[in-house]
Amino acid sequence: MKAKSELARQxxxxxxxxxxxxxxxxxxxxxxGWHYISISIAWLAMIAYCTVVYLHSRKVKTPLDVLFTYMGxxxxxxxxxxxxxxxGIMLALSFLDRFLYVIASVYILAVGDSIxxxxxxxxxxxxxxxxxxxxxxxxxxxIFTIPISLYAGVLVIPLILICTLxxxxxxxxxDNFLLPLICVIYFRLI
Amino acid sequence: xVEYDTFSTWLSSYNSPIVxxxxxxxxxxxxxILFLFLLYLVxxxxxxxxxxxxAAAYLILLLLIxxxxxxxxxxxxxxxxxxxxxxxxxxLPSGHAAAVAVLLAAYLTSPTFPFALFVYVIVSLSRIYLGxxxxxxxxxxxxxxxxxxxxMNKILSSKIGDYYxxxxxxxxxxxxx
Numbered sequence: 371m372k373a374k375s376e377l378a379r380q381x382x383x384x385x386x387x388x389x390x391x392x393x394x395x396x397x398x399x400x401x402x403g404w405h406y407i408s409i410s411i412a413w414l415a416m417i418a419y420c421t422v423v424y425l426h427s428r429k430v431k432t433p434l435d436v437l438f439t440y441m442g443x444x445x446x447x448x449x450x451x452x453x454x455x456x457x458g459i460m461l462a463l464s465f466l467d468r469f470l471y472v473i474a475s476v477y478i479l480a481v482g483d484s485i486x487x488x489x490x491x492x493x494x495x496x497x498x499x500x501x502x503x504x505x506x507x508x509x510x511x512x513i514f515t516i517p518i519s520l521y522a523g524v525l526v527i528p529l530i531l532i533c534t535l536x537x538x539x540x541x542x543x544x545d546n547f548l549l550p551l552i553c554v555i556y557f558r559l560i
Numbered sequence: 561x562v563e564y565d566t567f568s569t570w571l572s573s574y575n576s577p578i579v580x581x582x583x584x585x586x587x588x589x590x591x592x593i594l595f596l597f598l599l600y601l602v603x604x605x606x607x608x609x610x611x612x613x614x615a616a617a618y619l620i621l622l623l624l625i626x627x628x629x630x631x632x633x634x635x636x637x638x639x640x641x642x643x644x645x646x647x648x649x650x651x652l653p654s655g656h657a658a659a660v661a662v663l664l665a666a667y668l669t670s671p672t673f674p675f676a677l678f679v680y681v682i683v684s685l686s687r688i689y690l691g692x693x694x695x696x697x698x699x700x701x702x703x704x705x706x707x708x709x710x711x712m713n714k715i716l717s718s719k720i721g722d723y724y725x726x727x728x729x730x731x732x733x734x735x736x737x
Binding site for chain 2: 543
């Protein structure tokens with residue numbers, strides 16, 4: 371039951387990222403102002419999400435309450451993990467200007483983090499250093515995120531390796547924010 | 561020629577004397593009002609935990625925002641010079657938006673949230689209206705503020721929590737003796 375709920379959480383994690391990437395791709399195809407429209411949508415989404423968290427804390431029922439049942443076992447308030455996720459996407463959008471860089475950052479955040487968690491959960495007996503991640507979870511992170519290099523270029527490969535290591539470090543910063551932060555620093559430096 | 565987003569261009573081109581005066585007031589008094597609010601939290605409301613997390617977040621932002629402005633060196637839009645004299649520093653990220661976003665993050669699950677949200681939206685839009693920032697700067701400031709506050713809140717909560725647990729266990733040992 372616990373494994374199923376964790377799997378559902380991770381699938382939701384990937385789906386949300388894919389929706390964000392899909393939305394940005396559509397906007398990019400349709401208009402030159404994809405960046406500003408995406409920023410505006412992210413800003414409105416953040417305000418809406420904060421309102422939902424507030425309503426949930428006040429025990430007001432909303433259709434999005436279902437989400438809170440799948441989220442946040444380690445959160446200090448309901449929906450904290452999802453807020454970090456949204457902040458991660460917003461960070462990539464506000465500090466990166468190139469479309470491919472934003473897409474690569476969101477893809478690594480959505481797919482890499484989830485796949486690595488799913489594989490470390492499945493192979494819990496093959497322990498390694500760093501946050502109890504298994505070697506298979508490192509490999510899964512790399513294998514599932516490598517395809518983005520076909521789209522965004524080979525420059526993404528070193529970034530994937532850095533993110534694989536950073537994701538497994540036991541830091542105070544939430545992974546949903548840490549991965550886009552590394553992506554922003556990397557893309558700004560190259 | 562730098563291109564700005566349509567919404568920011570439209571909002572900064574809009575002109576109303578009342579809105580301009582309100583925006584100028586916000587421009588001048590956001591930081592002093594927030595400082596007084598922190599003092600109010602500590603001395604009147606006795607909400608020291610929240611005030612401490614907010615103050616720590618402000619300290620981080622105080623270092624981070626000018627550094628990032630210098631690193632990114634994005635020129636301010638200054639699209640409405642008839643409203644305000646263009647500041648000499650850079651644009652990305654917005655310090656005013658970050659300052660009020662800390663307030664929003666601090667009151668996320670509190671009954672005061674609607675008021676904090678109202679203040680955040682008004683201050684953020686006033687920066688774009690005055691033509692000193694674009695939407696991207698506001699979003700960047702918001703992200704930094706939320707991240708700083710949530711991180712500081714987590715660190716301080718665990719530190720303060722550990723301190724109280726240790727103090728309580730010491731008291732229990734004393735009582736047993």
